[in-house]
Structures are given as C-alpha cells and as structure tokens.
Amino acid sequence: MPDLLPLLGDEPSERSDAARNRAALLAAGRDLVAHCGTEAVTMEAVAERAGVGKGTVFRRFGTREGLMAAVLDADEREWQAAVISGPPPLGPGAEPWERLVAFGRSRLVTTLTHADLIRAAGGFGSRSQPAHAFTVLHLRHLLRELGVTGDLPMLATALLAPLEVPLLDAAVRAEDYPVERVLASWLDLARRITAG
Amino acid sequence: MPDLLPLLGDEPSERSDAARNRAALLAAGRDLVAHCGTEAVTMEAVAERAGVGKGTVFRRFGTREGLMAAVLDADEREWQAAVISGPPPLGPGAEPWERLVAFGRSRLVTTLTHADLIRAAGGFGSRSQPAHAFTVLHLRHLLRELGVTGDLPMLATALLAPLEVPLLDAAVRAEDYPVERVLASWLDLARRITAG
Numbered sequence: 001m002p003d004l005l006p007l008l009g010d011e012p013s014e015r016s017d018a019a020r021n022r023a024a025l026l027a028a029g030r031d032l033v034a035h036c037g038t039e040a041v042t043m044e045a046v047a048e049r050a051g052v053g054k055g056t057v058f059r060r061f062g063t064r065e066g067l068m069a070a071v072l073d074a075d076e077r078e079w080q081a082a083v084i085s086g087p088p089p090l091g092p093g094a095e096p097w098e099r100l101v102a103f104g105r106s107r108l109v110t111t112l113t114h115a116d117l118i119r120a121a122g123g124f125g126s127r128s129q130p131a132h133a134f135t136v137l138h139l140r141h142l143l144r145e146l147g148v149t150g151d152l153p154m155l156a157t158a159l160l161a162p163l164e165v166p167l168l169d170a171a172v173r174a175e176d177y178p179v180e181r182v183l184a185s186w187l188d189l190a191r192r193i194t195a196g
Numbered sequence: 197m198p199d200l201l202p203l204l205g206d207e208p209s210e211r212s213d214a215a216r217n218r219a220a221l222l223a224a225g226r227d228l229v230a231h232c233g234t235e236a237v238t239m240e241a242v243a244e245r246a247g248v249g250k251g252t253v254f255r256r257f258g259t260r261e262g263l264m265a266a267v268l269d270a271d272e273r274e275w276q277a278a279v280i281s282g283p284p285p286l287g288p289g290a291e292p293w294e295r296l297v298a299f300g301r302s303r304l305v306t307t308l309t310h311a312d313l314i315r316a317a318g319g320f321g322s323r324s325q326p327a328h329a330f331t332v333l334h335l336r337h338l339l340r341e342l343g344v345t346g347d348l349p350m351l352a353t354a355l356l357a358p359l360e361v362p363l364l365d366a367a368v369r370a371e372d373y374p375v376e377r378v379l380a381s382w383l384d385l386a387r388r389i390t391a392g
Contacts, residue, residue, distance in 0.1 A: 126322060132362070151381035153366065154358045158385055161357030162350045166325070170349065185347035189354055192388050 024050040025060055029071040038116035043067065069121040069128065072114060076131050079110055083138055096145035100194075103142065104186050107135070107163045108179060112172060115165050126164055135160055146194050155193050162186055218256055220246040225267040234312035239263065265317040265324065268310060272327050275306055279334055292341035296390075299338065300382050303331065303359045304375060308368060311361050322360055331356055342390050351389050358382055 028049035032041045043064055047054040061067040088094035089102040111118070118127060126132070139156035148155065161167070163186065171177045224245035228237045239260060243250040257263040284290035285298040307314070314323060322328070335352035344351065357363070359382065367373045 129362070150384050154363060154378075154381045154385060155388075157358050157363045158354040158389075162353050166328070167350060167353045182350075185350045188346050189350060189389070192351075192391070193354075193385070195388070 021050075021052055021056060022060055025052065025057060025067075026070055026074055029067055030074060033071055033117060038068070038120050041067070065120065065122050068117055072117050072121050073128070073131075075110070075114065075117075076127070076134075079106070080134055082106075096142050097194075100139075100142050100146070100190060101187065103138065104163065104190065105183055107160075108168065108183055108186065111163055111165060111168055112179065115169060118165050132160070143194065148194050159190060159193060162189065217246070217248055217252060221248065221253060221256055221263075222266055222270055225263055226270060229267055229313060234264070234316050237263075261316065261318050264313055268313050268317050269324070269327075271306070271310065271313075272323070275302070276330055278302075292338050293390075296335075296338050296342070296386055297383065299334065300359065300386065301379055303356075304364065304379055304382065307359055307361060307364055308375065311365060314361050328356070339390065344390050355386060355389060358385065 025046055028046045029041060032045055032049060036045075041064075043057045043061075044054055046067065047057045050057075057067065061070055082090055083103070085091060089098040090106050092099075094102070121128075136153060136156045139159055140152045143152050143155060162182075168182065171182050172179060221242055224242045225237060228241055228245060232241075237260075239253045239257075240250055242263065243253045246253075253263065257266055278286055279299070281287055285294040286302050288295075290298070317324075332349060332352045335355055336348045339348050339351060358378075364378065367378050368375060
C-alpha cells in the first residue's frame with residue numbers, strides 16, 4: 001500500500017550547493033511562516049534570513065506564490081509520512097474507523113493551521129493536485145477496510161471536500177464554530193457515507 | 197427563497213457604448229467557445245469577431261483568463277435562472293428528490309461541457325466562489341425539503357465536490373466512464389447522505 005501512494009515528488013537531483021541553497025531557503029520560509037505569519041513573508045525576508053541574494057529566491061521559486069507552494073509541500077510531506085508510517089491512530093496499526101477519525105481531525109487542524117498559506121499558494125483555497133490525490137487514495141483505502149462498496153473515488157472526494165479551506169473558513173472563522181463541532185459534523189457525514 | 201440566492205452580480209452600470217461593446221465581446225467569446233472550442237479562443241479572435249480593437253478586449257477583461265471567467269459567468273447566469281424559475285424538474289414544481297436528480301444530472305453535464313473553460317478561467321478546475329455559493333444554497337434548500345437534519349452546509353459541500361472538474365475528468369475522460377454511470381454513483385452518494 002505505501003508504495004502505491006503518489007507522494008509529493010522528490011526534488012530532481014541538483015548540484016550540492018544549489019540543493020543547500022534550496023534547503024536553506026525553504027527552512028527560512030517555513031520559519032517565517034511559523035513565527036511571523038504568512039502575510040509577513042516576503043521574498044526579501046526569506047533571502048535575508050537564508051543569507052542569500054534576493055535574486056536566488058526568485059530564481060528558485062519564481063514568485064511569492066511559488067515559494068508558498070514549496071513551503072506548503074514541505075509540510076505536506078511530513079504529514080504524509082505521519083499517515084504512512086507514523087504512530088497510530090493516524091498511522092497504521094489502529095482500527096480503520098479510528099484511523100478515519102484521526103485522519104479527519106488531523107486534516108481539519110492542518111488545513112486551519114495552513115489556511116493562509118494554502119490561499120497564498122493559489123488555487124481558491126484548495127491544496128495542490130498531488131496533495132489531494134494522496135488523501136483520496138488514503139481515504140479509498142480506509143473505506144475499503146471499512147467494507148464500504150460503491151464508487152470509492154467519488155465517496156472519498158465527497159468526504160474530503162469539507163476539510164478544505166472554503167468550508168472551514170466559513171464555519172470556523174466566520175461562524176465561530178469550535179473545531180470539535182466541525183469534526184462532529186464531519187464524522188456524521190463519514191457515518192452516513194460508510195453506513196450506506 | 198429565490199431572492200436569498202447570491203446570484204452572480206449584475207454588471208455595474210456602464211456608458212451605453214461601453215455596455216454594447218462588452219455585450220458584443222461576450223457574445224463573440226461565447227460563440228467562439230461553442231463553435232471552435234476553448235483552446236481556439238484568443239483575445240485577437242474575439243476582437244475581430246466583435247468588430248472592435250484588440251486593446252478594447254484587454255481593457256475589458258484584462259487577460260484571457262478574465263475573458264474565460266466572463267464567458268463562464270454568462271453561461272452560469274443562464275443555468276442559475278433555469279434552477280430558480282425554469283421548468284421542473286430542474287426548476288421549481290417537482291418533488292425535492294426529483295429536483296435533486298435533475299440538479300445532479302444538469303450540473304454534471306454543464307461541468308463536462310465547460311471543463312476546458314473552467315480550467316482556462318483558473319482555479320484548479322473549480323468554479324468561482326459565487327457560483328459555488330449558489331449551488332451550496334440550492335442544495336441546502338433541497339436537503340431541508342427532503343427532511344435531512346444535521347450540518348446542511350457541510351452535507352451540501354460534500355455532495356457538490358464530485359460534480360466539479362477534477363473528479364469528472366478522472367472518471368469520464370481518463371477512465372472513459374459513461375455519464376450515466378457517474379450520475380448513478382452520485383445518486384448513490386446522495387441517497388447515503390439523505391438517508392442518514
């Protein structure tokens with residue numbers, strides 16, 4: 001199962017100084033997002049923190065949007081690793097329903113944590129196609145383990161949509177719902193879909 | 197109910213020659229999309245067909261993406277009108293489940309028809325936020341009529357996701373599923389969600 005998942009691609013091989021630069025810039029970007037918030041991150045600030053010229057940041061990431069997408073991808077890779085081989089119940093070893101609950105909670109929290117970043121990376125509040133494809137495949141796997149039959153890609157797509165930024169923004173930010181209430185609603189949806 | 201729906205905005209008032217130009221450009225864009233396909237539509241081709249200068253197209257729509265979004269909005273307004281006041285079962289007057297079936301079929305078909313246009317208008321294959329908000333409100337209304345209780349915005353969001361380009365492309369184009377098979381899967385999802 002793990003080797004079938006479309007993990008976010010490894011970087012193509014680079015000259016070692018280029019690879020070092022890239023890693024330093026990414027680390028600087030992630031630090032700035034974590035400590036100063038997405039809005040505060042500029043190409044200049046990342047260059048300064050990484051100790052390279054501004055031109056290097058533009059050559060590496062093209063635009064601020066590209067930089068944000070790279071920072072998001074780095075976080076996503078860590079999250080994918082936790083799903084594939086981290087401790088249960090998010091990782092393997094727990095019952096499928098427990099894993100589904102852990103998946104929903106974890107995805108909900110990471111989406112809220114990264115909402116500004118996801119928006120800054122473009123795409124109307126949705127994650128990248130590879131990130132989405134990974135979650136669809138993981139959910140298909142859990143649904144199959146739960147004995148659900150039917151069009152699993154469609155059921156997985158339906159289950160994922162409420163964990164993306166647009167709905168969570170409306171519910172958690174605009175309506176001021178606590179995260180636990182949104183999670184409870186999501187579990188109700190999951191029960192409907194798995195019970196059918 | 198109809199007056200609560202966030203219809204795609206009316207255009208701000210314009211000088212009458214500007215309004216005429218805009219209407220002509222939009223009509224030219226829609227004609228070209230319908231007859232030559234989205235790929236064939238350029239700013240130049242639209243200007244020529246509408247009998248105005250290329251600069252006017254750029255001033256009006258900014259980019260090709262902006263032109264595509266305007267063409268899509270015009271089609272979306274017609275579809276919204278059919279939902280609000282067109283003949284049943286898509287429009288009012290039919291039983292709520294019949295309306296839900298008609299909604300699913302109609303949205304599936306319009307999404308497939310406009311898939312290239314939706315992609316060309318930007319946003320990773322999703323429709324604009326106002327277009328999405330309209331469909332969520334309409335589905336909430338139908339779910340309420342069907343006696344469904346729970347977090348209706350979340351259930352509506354889940355029901356809509358499989359009718360967007362990414363899943364339909366994977367199912368209908370890549371896997372070569374007939375539209376009726378995708379609709380049957382969607383109705384299975386709708387039954388699970390409304391039965392719970």
